[in-house]
Amino acid sequence: MAQRKKLPQAAVTTTIDSLAHDGRGIARVDGKVVFIDEALPGESLEFVYTDNRRDYAEGKVQTLHSRSAQRSEPQCPHFGVCGGCSFQHVSDAEQIKIKQLLLGEQFNRIGKLDIPQIWPALTGPHWGYRTKARMGVKYVAKKGKVLVGFRERRNPYLAEIDSCKVMYPLIGENLTALADMIAGLSIKDKIPQIEVAVGENACVLAFRVLEPPTAADQQRMAEFARQLGVTICLQPKGPDSIHPLDGETEVIPSYSLPAQGLNFNFRPAMFTQVNYEINRQMVSQALEALQLSREDRVLDLFCGLGNFTLPLATLAGQVIGVEVDQPLLHHARANAALNNLDNVQFHAADLSKDVSDQPWSQLKFTKVLLDPSRAGAAEILHNFRHWQPERIVYVSCNPSTLARDAGILVNELGYTLVKAGVMDMFPQTAHVESIALFVKS
Incomplete structure (x- = not known):
């Protein structure tokens, strides 16, 4: 493993030379390559180190002294914290x-x-396009709340977000409601993830459950699903174990290729293009x-x-x-x-x-x-x-x-x-x- 060095605390002034494949700006400071989040080629800026290794370092922008013409204002308030997106600061055409x-x-x-x-x-x-996703779920006892979404940028913890602009809007705009529903379940700390599968005919949420939900839990989930207009399934084990809530009819999501006159059925955990x-x-x-x-x-x-x-x-x-x-x-x-x-x-x-x-x-x-x-x-x-x-x-x-x-x-x-x-x-x-x-x- 590459050796880590102690992080310098002071902000450093530099100019961005180019862009890495993951969208980070590349600068050279004292002969070392530094990858800087949300920085664009040609920009002069101050950054602070977030990681420092023998061969390279990482940082994040603290102050912009000059702005690239390709820079755009992120539309999501969680950009920079949530790790789902890394290019919102770049105009759509430039991306x-x-x-x-x-x-x-x-x-x-x-x-x-x-x-x-x-x-x-x-x-x-450019927005609201994502029809498949695996969202993390975490009950945070100290805060007394449930988080639903994606991991923080370069961090294993779930980001605290209330919306997602790239997700299909029915889900992306209702993350808070979804988290609140889970918070009222007896197994709120036994649900690690939700598989989202949006078809043209239905939106299915498959809840990975480490313990079976009670009858009251299932009733709460079913009522939420009816109010939101989605279908909730349970996944007690592997992907093949996904099944409807008790008493509910299985819904199979589908998508079409109109130009070829074709229709495809798929299960929630199966790979499809998003x-x-x-x-x-x-x-x-x-x-x-x-x-x-x-x-x-x-x-x-x-x-x-x-x-x-x-x-x-x-x-x-x-x-x-x-x-x-x-x-x-x-x-x-x-x-x-x-x-x-x-x-x-x-x-x-x-x-x-x-x-x-x-x-x-x-x-x-x-x-x-x-x-x-x-x-x-x-x-x-x-x-x-x-x-x-x-x-x-x-x-x-x-x-x-x-x-x-x-x-x-x-x-x-x-x-x-x-x-x-x-x-x-x-x-x-x-x-x-x-x-x-x-x-x-």
Whole structure:
């Protein structure tokens, strides 16, 4: 572990040189790199140290001497305390420019590639867009109150917030009411988190409960749910244990892709994209880039519950989706049936391991779509020598692993990077969602 040094107490004057990938300003003080929260390139300021290590230090702005033209007033009163957002001090237009520049820098530095053509950024709502979240819950006995929300910035404690501007408004604007309801339960100190799942048809809150709620607790929860217009479920163990309150009917949230005429059902704890507007644009862009026809056999790796697999199947001859998570695969198959798609197959496989002996892997594919986790897809890429796809669309939630994998595809496997770009899936945060197109050279 890097060695920590004693924190200097006095404020320090400096000028910000550049921006880090997480949105912090970068300055150099006495030869050491300092990452400073809420600071923008070109700004002169005073900061105080919040951490000091052998190789780098961290700080926060105390006084601004000059303001960047890109600076914006945060809309949330909890910005700076709550760790959910880190970019509210940057104008909406500038946020996406910064993310695009970061993507290019990562491709250049890690993948040793230049992006030949930049896709125009996909943009949508900047506030109230978040339809999925895991919110922490904490009963604070000393204060006699319940906190509901997200952790403090760079701190394990829950932030004391009463609203969240990026959350779907029905939830984001009612955090206080939700906390007050929990405070009246007998198990108020036995609820560590709430899984929020907002579908187009329903808003479901799954309460993780370490002890069963009493009948009175369940009545209080049900009454609150009716007043707010949400559905409350209980989760006594793992995600598969989520079930309705006693006497309540199970509600299955869903979302749609109107351009492809598709509907998806999902369970509250399952992974879905948090921003429906951007997801719709993203799926349409991926389909267009792949140039699909009924002659194509397409492989969808890390397919989840079929967010890309089913749209691919509306245009291609055959689509195979591969995913390690069995509950997601179960729902993917159910969603294929729901949409009357019979040219889709789903297979379970850990794509971080060798899959060359699996029957589906021994086929040839004309097109491939990848949508991996933050770890990327490096382990599966060597299989492309056998599959020989003409086109690859890679959707990524981590520009550094996308850049690494792009380097492998181009420099080792003979593909050409055609274009890449960013998608504003998480406005007000430093999270970068991106997409890249590769073609066989």
